[in-house]
Amino acid sequence: MSDEVQIDQEVYDRLIGEGKSERIARAKAKAASVRKAKIAEGQSLGPRSADEASKALEEFRANAGGGGVATKTEAPADAGGGGRLTPEQRAARVAASLGNGGDKQPASMGVPTSGEHTHRLLALVPPAGIQQVQSKQMDKVYTWPHLLLVEFVALLAAGSLLLIVSFFLDAPLGSLANPNDVPAINKAPWYFMGLQELLAYFHPMVAGITLPGVFAVMLMAAPYVDKNPSAKPENRKVAVLGFTFFCVFWGVLVIIGSFIRGAGYEWVWPWITGLGFTL
Amino acid sequence: MAKNDLKTTVQDNVIWKSIFRPGSIYRKGYRDTSRDRALASMNNVLYHLHPVKVKRHGLKLTYTYCLGGLSFFMFILLTITGIFLMFFYTPAAGAGTEIAYLNMRELSASVTFGQLVRNLHRWGAHAMVFLVFLHMARVFYHGAYKPPREFNWVVGVILLLLTLFLSFTGYLLPWDQLALWAVQVGTNIAGFSPVFGDQVQFVLLGGVEIGPNTLLRWYVLHVLFVPFITVVFLAVHFWRIRKDGGISGPL
Numbered sequence: 001m002s003d004e005v006q007i008d009q010e011v012y013d014r015l016i017g018e019g020k021s022e023r024i025a026r027a028k029a030k031a032a033s034v035r036k037a038k039i040a041e042g043q044s045l046g047p048r049s050a051d052e053a054s055k056a057l058e059e060f061r062a063n064a065g066g067g068g069v070a071t072k073t074e075a076p077a078d079a080g081g082g083g084r085l086t087p088e089q090r091a092a093r094v095a096a097s098l099g100n101g102g103d104k105q106p107a108s109m110g111v112p113t114s115g116e117h118t119h120r121l122l123a124l125v126p127p128a129g130i131q132q133v134q135s136k137q138m139d140k141v142y143t144w145p146h147l148l149l150v151e152f153v154a155l156l157a158a159g160s161l162l163l164i165v166s167f168f169l170d171a172p173l174g175s176l177a178n179p180n181d182v183p184a185i186n187k188a189p190w191y192f193m194g195l196q197e198l199l200a201y202f203h204p205m206v207a208g209i210t211l212p213g214v215f216a217v218m219l220m221a222a223p224y225v226d227k228n229p230s231a232k233p234e235n236r237k238v239a240v241l242g243f244t245f246f247c248v249f250w251g252v253l254v255i256i257g258s259f260i261r262g263a264g265y266e267w268v269w270p271w272i273t274g275l276g277f278t279l
Numbered sequence: 280m281a282k283n284d285l286k287t288t289v290q291d292n293v294i295w296k297s298i299f300r301p302g303s304i305y306r307k308g309y310r311d312t313s314r315d316r317a318l319a320s321m322n323n324v325l326y327h328l329h330p331v332k333v334k335r336h337g338l339k340l341t342y343t344y345c346l347g348g349l350s351f352f353m354f355i356l357l358t359i360t361g362i363f364l365m366f367f368y369t370p371a372a373g374a375g376t377e378i379a380y381l382n383m384r385e386l387s388a389s390v391t392f393g394q395l396v397r398n399l400h401r402w403g404a405h406a407m408v409f410l411v412f413l414h415m416a417r418v419f420y421h422g423a424y425k426p427p428r429e430f431n432w433v434v435g436v437i438l439l440l441l442t443l444f445l446s447f448t449g450y451l452l453p454w455d456q457l458a459l460w461a462v463q464v465g466t467n468i469a470g471f472s473p474v475f476g477d478q479v480q481f482v483l484l485g486g487v488e489i490g491p492n493t494l495l496r497w498y499v500l501h502v503l504f505v506p507f508i509t510v511v512f513l514a515v516h517f518w519r520i521r522k523d524g525g526i527s528g529p530l
């Protein structure tokens with residue numbers, strides 16, 4: 001798949017000697033060897049110097065023709081002040097690129113004056129429109145190959161497990177549906193057994209509508225109610241306890257409903273009457 | 280032909296290059312460098328889901344336990360096996376036209392891999408409900424719903440409800456005793472919705488009791504409507520994960 005990149009052993013050894021981590025040393029050593037290979041092929045490295053760049057542009061214009069009305073770029077190196085343009089220089093350049101060579105008012109704001117030019121893109125971005133991203137430098141790794149590899153393995157493992165189960169266990173299929181033949185044991189799928197168990201204690205309106213509604217709203221509201229900014233377990237004992245209680249509560253209801261309810265939804269012990277439960 | 284010649288012939292032509300964008304690992308000249316690793320992400324359709332780099336701690340199995348990803352994998356698997364099942368299933372019931380149930384019998388008796396695919400679909404559905412629930416628990420215990428991720432938690436709860444509804448609508452389709460009576464428990468409850476109970480129940484059942492209309496209704500809900508809504512919410516969920524700055528943490 002990939003052409004193997006040699007690492008530059010010399011650089012690697014030096015960095016390891018300097019106490020850099022294995023990972024950093026290897027990355028830098030690879031980069032060094034790529035750089036070497038490029039030099040060997042006669043390419044130049046890094047950004048080109050301003051002179052080179054404008055010469056290339058000139059050549060390109062001469063050969064390819066067309067292009068915008070942009071003017072010859074003055075190499076920033078001449079401009080003094082650490083390679084930056086003075087405000088005057090910048091103003092002059094903007095005016096020039098708008099198609100008037102100098103200090104006249106621009107006659108046509110960026111609209112090409114000759115018929116040769118077909119389009120021009122110009123965008124002004126107000127400072128308020130620029131998103132200020134303040135992210136801390138974090139310890140990050142490349143998605144390819146690291147994350148994708150983990151995902152692939154997880155997918156294979158889960159897929160195989162499911163395939164094995166499906167190979168040995170058949171999904172149930174009862175007799176034809178018959179509205180007149182009420183079965184002795186009548187249960188919802190397991191994920192609704194919590195609800196069905198509640199039905200045994202409360203009026204259906206409360207057990208089936210009010211309580212599940214309240215739970216769903218509570219669940220959705222959780223992030224807005226829990227204003228504690230910490231994510232550390234030791235700082236959020238109440239939240240952890242509350243959620244655990246919620247899960248255990250449902251778990252117990254589901255287990256009772258699934259395994260300890262028999263004919264007529266009566267309380268029975270599974271070791272006496274057998275499991276009245278189908279997936 | 281030497282291995283490298285073959286590789287060059289395959290990779291160095293117009294068609295290959297038109298399929299694999301620059302930086303693709305399948306393109307000629309891919310090198311295992313930082314630059315090419317970054318390009319491999321940027322020029323891949325998966326760039327819609329994954330950024331170029333992810334936080335190192337998020338890779339640890341014990342951070343996400345892959346639960347969200349596996350929930351999604353189950354969804355994909357259920358879609359694929361579900362499409363297979365659709366080829367062999369007609370949502371028709373009623374005296375003299377018990378086709379749905381007959382189809383289920385034929386599926387296991389005479390369709391190649393029919394029983395196996397049905398099993399995958401059934402156990403996959405149970406697994407998905409369970410995985411989504413575990414995913415929610417892992418998000419909670421990591422406090423991963425805290426700002427700026429509050430809304431994505433809400434989207435998640437909606438996904439949980441949609442997952443349950445998907446499973447439940449599918450449960451009726453075999454049209455056996457098990458399905459009919461399990462669903463009866465649920466739809467009876469719907470009749471107790473405040474004010475509009477009877478209307479809600481009528482809409483869900485396509486009549487006053489579970490019958491052939493209900494089967495057609497739940498079939499359409501199960502294979503088209505609910506999956507469609509779920510995909511919309513999944514898209515928002517995944518988009519928000521990235522906009523909220525990727526995976527939360529480290530703790």
Ligand code: HEM
Nearest residue numbers: 343347348350351415423424431432435436438439526527
């Ligand atoms: C169909 C169901 C769902 C799918 C396919 C899904 C998928 C995902 C995936 C792939 C992630 C990335 C991180 C990870 O794998 O843990 C994620 C993160 C997240 N999910 Fe879900 N999810 C689902 C349901 C839920 C539910 C039920 C909730 C909560 C009620 C939820 C809340 C969140 C939150 C808040 C995050 C961000 C977590 C973080 O940044 O650490 N999701 N989800």
